[in-house]
Amino acid sequence: MSKINSYRRNFLSGLAGTAAAVTVAPGIFLREVQAKPADEPISDKVRWGMLIDVNKLTDGGDACIAACKKEHGWGDEEHSNDLQDAQWIRKVKVTEKMTGKTVSLPVMCQHCETAPCVDVCPTGASMKRADGIVQVNKHICIGCRYCMMACPYKARSFVHETLVDQRPGTPRGKGTVESCNMCVNRVDEGKNPACVDAAPQAMLFGDLNDENSQISKVLKQYGGTQIRADLGLNTGVRYWGI
């Protein structure tokens, strides 16, 4: 118990510094890697990852979800019903059956290293970038939805109708599949993903391959839980407090 508490304290103080830095200069402190110039290929030296401390997300992730929605413009499809609307990130309430302990956490694409959605995709539309970000190239996606069948986290949505009024940084299209792309548009400009900026007290974004990055340091010290770790997908999104 005391050990856990000391972990907590450490993380608290670690993040307190971060949060302060973020408020002073958003998007700078958390990022050790500079923006990628547009003509430069994506580096495979980097693996982007994310750490979410569920205990610090007092709203269970509502703010992150709102920020994601605003950034990418999903979820208000006009003709689709609730089950057909896209949801890139959702708040899942988990109650452990035996203890009754309840937590709420945001779940989105976990950016698996060995991504089932990439393996099954016939066209290569579902792809993992060299920097570990998994996304769909909507220009070659044929809309077969095999990736949706294969994703263990139900992270993907299908666009069930013609879209209007799209966000410039997020091309979407009727009849294609989409999911959290870790805000590639922002990351390539050297910014944080929108959700991370919406909950800086609880989320860390950074390079998992760089042992000096803050995310690597805290993960090295305290670890980070994967959802369904038994599947061995080595996810890029890790959690504390689940």
Add this chain to the structure above:
Amino acid sequence: MATNTVFSEIKNSGLGFWAVLGFFGLMTLVGAGAFYYMHHHGHHVTGMNNQIVWGMPHVFAIFLIVAASGAANVATVGTVFGKKIYQPLGRLSAFLAAALLVGGLIVLLLDLGSIGHVIEMAYGYINFKSIFAWNIILYSGFIAILAVYLWTMMDRSKVAKKFYKPTGTINMFWRFMLTMGTGSIFGFLVARQYYDAAILAPLFIVASYVYGTAIYTLVLMATFKMTGRELGDAVLNRLRYTLAIFIALVLFLELVRHLTNIYATEHHGVESFILNGGPFSNLFWYGQIVFGSLVPMFLVWCTFLRNNRTALVVAAILAIMGGFAQIYVILIGGQSYPLVLFPNSETSSTFSDGVYNAYSATLPEYLLGIGGVGLALCVLIIGMKIFRLLPTTLADASVDPHHSS
């Protein structure tokens, strides 16, 4: 004897012929209309959603593709196992297989969200890690092999004869791979509990014989009746018993599959969902098991009904419906059961976590699937009109001089 069998195309194409062709043509057109409607509006006009991502069109498509593989089996038995009585049946068998495959593939294709991108795919990258990509190769290869196979059966030249048996053998192995490949689509879905079983691949192979034999039997009986050809009991009895034996085998594999699942504790939930009181239980027990398997087996093996053609027709129709129910339960039932993200916990969210997903297909989905069936039958009928697929007679004396009933 088989080698002396005379084949002919459908000759007297009177009103009846055009009426039948017109009927299936209309089905195809309606299917095309449904495609246009779905494509124009997007999939929000279907019952499919982000939880049930493969729906009724896929049930039709998978059924037709699996049935195609089984329909070619009649030819295989004649060629590879040298059973003479089956040899006159080979041409129709191979052609029917190709027709069913075309019907199934079209449905699969027309359900895609962005069909336009398929054309680009032909020039672009194909991911060979994907079993889907392999299936595309297996399906197109199957059609090519069937074409060669038909040639070896229909050309009287020596060269063609020489290739008859090898092609038949290749065709058989190809069919194995194709049906297993179709079954393996599910095998790659690691997190979906209902599909987490190696036995699905052999199950699909055995089931393909049931669907294929049933369809073949109905097609043979209908065309022989309509074209006034004689069809003896010798051939029908072979088909009848093939059907029943493979139904029994499917039942056996289903038993093994469900018992193994029940044995694994983590699959208790999904098993009781499917078998015991969930929305798919009636379809499973009554649709697939009782009416789709036990009743047809009874109709075939009951001694009172020996040589009874009506009983055979009913058995074949029931077996087809049972097979359809089987695919539906596997495909939709498997998706309906929620993914487990957090074992030993209850989950809820705005994205259907922790709940059973309901699905009801909308009209365009049915029509698209039915259009695929219509297309398959149009192709078949036109094929029978152009090519000499049908023996002029399958009377007992002509197929098996030693036959005595």
